[in-house]
Amino acid sequence: MLPDLTKETQFVRANTALLTAPLIPEIRLFLASEISPIWQATEEELAAKNLPPPFWAFAWAGGQALARYLLDHPAKVSGKRVLDFASGSGLQAIAAMQSGASRVEAVDIDRFAVAALCLNAKENGVKIDVALEDYIGRENAGWDLVLAGDVCYEEPMASRTITWLRMLAASGATVLLGDPSRSYLPKSGLERVISYAVKTTRELEDTDVRNAIVWQVSAEA
Numbered sequence: 001m002l003p004d005l006t007k008e009t010q011f012v013r014a015n016t017a018l019l020t021a022p023l024i025p026e027i028r029l030f031l032a033s034e035i036s037p038i039w040q041a042t043e044e045e046l047a048a049k050n051l052p053p054p055f056w057a058f059a060w061a062g063g064q065a066l067a068r069y070l071l072d073h074p075a076k077v078s079g080k081r082v083l084d085f086a087s088g089s090g091l092q093a094i095a096a097m098q099s100g101a102s103r104v105e106a107v108d109i110d111r112f113a114v115a116a117l118c119l120n121a122k123e124n125g126v127k128i129d130v131a132l133e134d135y136i137g138r139e140n141a142g143w144d145l146v147l148a149g150d151v152c153y154e155e156p157m158a159s160r161t162i163t164w165l166r167m168l169a170a171s172g173a174t175v176l177l178g179d180p181s182r183s184y185l186p187k188s189g190l191e192r193v194i195s196y197a198v199k200t201t202r203e204l205e206d207t208d209v210r211n212a213i214v215w216q217v218s219a220e221a
Ligand SMILES: C[S@@+](CC[C@H](N)C(=O)[O-])C[C@H]1O[C@@H](n2cnc3c(N)ncnc32)[C@H](O)[C@@H]1O
Pocket: 055, 056, 058, 059, 060, 061, 062, 063, 064, 085, 086, 087, 088, 089, 090, 091, 107, 108, 109, 110, 113, 133, 134, 135, 136, 148, 149, 150, 151, 153, 157
């Protein structure tokens, strides 16, 4: 059961616009635009209002690569039970449902992300089971496919996540990680699946394009 997220939902609506991510024109998301207040807010301003950084307001390069891969390869997801970990905007979860997954669970620990991903799922006409919880360390609850988009950007979250993803891979799940060479991407125990050039902005990534790779995470490092 989700808590009451009325305030967070209002905040998402007030601070975003319905847009598409460059690599995924078929999915509309409530995202920060260059004219939305959240784009202009500094980290200090957000901290002063006790707000976490709005990761959910952007479709990150790693997540876009993962979503593109699922949309272009529906056989990899069709009929599968899917977990989208650290879902943010929910882009990969929506792509998985649109590609024929039998069920998608999306989890994030940020109340605003959960509000945004519920709005985004509704906007795209898909049903996703959403949880506001830290799933790291949980046993495989029947997931055939586990998705993790852009999760190697800070420690200790990255190490905890990778250790757990390897445990899920050992349990028999296919685990896919979308990543544009973030600082804490593991150096081994990954198999390259596909890569995409993802258009981004200098304000967000310091560059106009990032090469994002979809990796399959192995059980062993
Ligand atoms: C860079 S964003 C990536 C969002 C999305 N997957 C994408 O690719 O666009 C990272 C997300 O991880 C979430 N997160 C961080 N720690 C988490 C945890 N322990 N469990 C679930 N989500 C977490 C953050 O709230 C944020 O939404």
